[in-house]
Amino acid sequence: MGKFRFMQGNEAMTEGAIAAGARFYAGYPITPSSEVAETSSVRLPQVGGTYIQMEDEIGSMAALIGASVCGKKAYTATSGPGISLMSENLGVAMMGEVPCVVIDVQRSGPSTGLATKPAQGDVMQTRWGTQGDHSIIVLSPSSVQDCFDLMITAFNYAEQYRTPVIFLSEEIIGHLREQVIIRDPEEITVVDRARPAGDPKDYRVYDHSQGLAPLATFGSDYIFKINATMHDEKGNPSANQENCERIVRHLSEKIESHVKDISIVRRYNLEDAEYIIITYGGTTRSALSAMQKGRDAGLKIGVLQIVTLWPAPGAEIEEVMSSANAVFVPELNLGQYISEVQKRNPRNIPVIGINKTNSKPIFPAEILEKIKEVAD
């Protein structure tokens, strides 16, 4: 059953990471994510892990990757300006195919924005923040329980797909305090990366011809090369055209071909819903409240919560688009995810964005008001 605790989202993320087997944190404190750093600095040495506060987010991201290649599950936490600084080395994790988890507790932007205020302005940055073609997994929690449970999922995806995973929270959930069950280890499924088993001489760190290559560990019997530059299957630099094409396609396809397995959505009252709210993160809570209030007033409202923002759960969005009269997409930005909905709209039903960037959350009444306008 686990232990009932009352804690903040940011604290629960630390507990989730440790439950997932993470034993290394490198980061640079930044509001509103700093409690992840603080609680990690307390908890990690208790379980034999290591916390280090690096000189900046660039070094933090680098240290994570270094630790992961040495076999440690590694994570960091940051916010707006920090995720920008991490973007270059996020590409190293991508190109080098090194698992790790990056928590982004979003705050109001752009630039240094408003440090203590919520926003969902990094949705597109987490998708495309590092240069070049690639795919990435981004998970978005809507409760403190999610901060624990989904953090384990984030590490599992990172390990399974040899990729960085972004845990995209926001100030609302990071600083929210509510009850959470810290689950016992027997209740948790923890995935560890595949490791090579054959003759070390035959090991090819980037040979994906038989499925995703296992990742060895520096210091084991396997000698290998991690390379952020275009490389061949051994990790040696290679400018071969066919190889370049293969690698770039592989980095996308290893994620995009598993959208079904990676997609997590939650459906609320969709069966008879005429008006459907497609939502994510902390805004989900307002959407659910609006749904309940609307239902009480006789409006058939449903909610599709997108937990896996990237890769976008296309099939689940299409399903909603085939049945609703109108769809509402509330976002604490000027409309970053709505295009994922709009491009899956064959019936051309109304897709209405509810957007806010004044540093306040979207309130249930604001969503309900928009639905009523359309319903009337």
Add this chain to the structure above:
Amino acid sequence: MISDYLLEEKLPLSWCAGCGNGIILQSIMRNIDARHWRKEDTVICTGIGCSGKADDYTRTNSFHGTHGRAIAFSTGMKLANPNLHVVAVMGDGDGITIGGNHLIHAARRNMDIVAIMINNLNYGMTGGQYSGTTPRDSITKTSVYGHVEDGFDVCGVVKAAGGTFVARGTVMDVVQLNSLIGKAMDHKGFAFVEVISPCPAQFGRNNKMSAAPAMMQWIKDNTVSVAKAAGMSRAELKKKFVTGIFEDRNDQDDYYTAYKKIIDRLGGEENE
């Protein structure tokens, strides 16, 4: 012995005629061999630039990351596995210019890695622009009227930041270089070796030393030992390469030794 440590199929080295990088790579590998470090337990971590090609040739584990971040990647590796031998090989762009922040903090933390900074006084790979070590008045592709900045005394910076082993050598004195890199490898804590290395193809060409011997001679002529430098004035030492050991102390725990004491005090599980 070469084939034990270098990938023969990758030879000859891609560096220009007269470049010092091959001499430094050799010195690193000879010292690894002398210490019987298992290649499995050794990581060569590089950044970007001419020096960033070093790991292309090695049979050890290697990590080729971004410009200036070799020390930060190395930090994560060493903390995750304190038994690894981690050698960061950088240029002056990596080491002190774009990556200077990581250098001073790793020195301050006494992170137990070997950091070798090849200083060729300019950005060779991008065509010979000035770096944070380019001497005043030098001509580079981005200082054609003469450079108006002083270059860093990198060893001075690292020593001031708290580095516990700090040394400078040149490729013109390989006996000394071998000794310095060896001592750095034997040191427990942050060990920094700056190696002055000729770049006739870029820095030399722009400063009337396009023939490799001319640039080598210039380095030789401007090299003074730590002992000799002690008796020279600041003005006399301007644009000189002072070689030898600037710091070598063992009075401070390296980062992980200190951190491990906390883990042990808390009764943390084995950090396997």
